[in-house]
Amino acid sequence: MFGLGRPQPSSAEKIAAVENELKVVAEMHSRMVKICTLKCIDKTYREGELSKGESVCLDRCAAKFFEAHQKISDQLQKETQARGGGGFGM
Amino acid sequence: MDGLTPAESRELDQRLQKRQVKEFMTVFGNLVDNCFTACVDDFTSKALSGRESGCISRCVLKSMSTQTRLGERFGELNAAMTAEMQRR
Numbered sequence: 001m002f003g004l005g006r007p008q009p010s011s012a013e014k015i016a017a018v019e020n021e022l023k024v025v026a027e028m029h030s031r032m033v034k035i036c037t038l039k040c041i042d043k044t045y046r047e048g049e050l051s052k053g054e055s056v057c058l059d060r061c062a063a064k065f066f067e068a069h070q071k072i073s074d075q076l077q078k079e080t081q082a083r084g085g086g087g088f089g090m
Numbered sequence: 091m092d093g094l095t096p097a098e099s100r101e102l103d104q105r106l107q108k109r110q111v112k113e114f115m116t117v118f119g120n121l122v123d124n125c126f127t128a129c130v131d132d133f134t135s136k137a138l139s140g141r142e143s144g145c146i147s148r149c150v151l152k153s154m155s156t157q158t159r160l161g162e163r164f165g166e167l168n169a170a171m172t173a174e175m176q177r178r
Contacts, residue, residue: 014094015102022106026113029164034120037156043128048151050159058156062163066171 028069036061117157125149 009017040057041050050058094102129145130138138146 011098015098018102019105025168032164033157033160036160041152041156045128045145045149045152048148050152050155055159058159059163062160062167066167070171
């Protein structure tokens with residue numbers, strides 16, 4: 001992973017890298033839950049259980065969320081490069 | 091991630107534990123905000139009405155089921171996305 005001549009990452013850097021990656025994933029999870037709840041769950045809370053419709057909606061919402069994430073990531077990268085590189089290190 | 095010494099592993103575990111506690115508090119906070127906003131709108135009294143109380147209970151149950159279900163889907167989708175990114 002690290003080429004010759006590059007200094008080895010310190011303990012702190014290795015730990016920070018793992019922690020940071022988990023943080024990114026956790027944030028995505030949290031955002032997805034918030035948005036899919038908003039889009040799929042009946043706000044009147046007449047029932048304490050998920051209906052079949054709500055369950056299916058949640059599954060589909062999650063799948064679309066990931067697809068949108070990937071699509072946007074790809075397009076943003078492409079557009080950024082087309083516009084001369086920009087400042088994003090994606 | 092490979093290459094962590096036992097000491098580094100312990101440090102990481104400690105940090106992750108702290109992070110988990112923080113995350114639980116966030117989930118709890120969101121739950122309160124969400125269920126209060128959805129269920130409580132009658133300010134003719136300072137005590138929760140029976141209707142509001144029941145709504146909050148159902149909201150908590152439903153929210154927990156939602157978290158569980160989305161947690162499963164997220165795990166599957168994230169694994170697939172990671173695999174795809176490594177393939178590219």
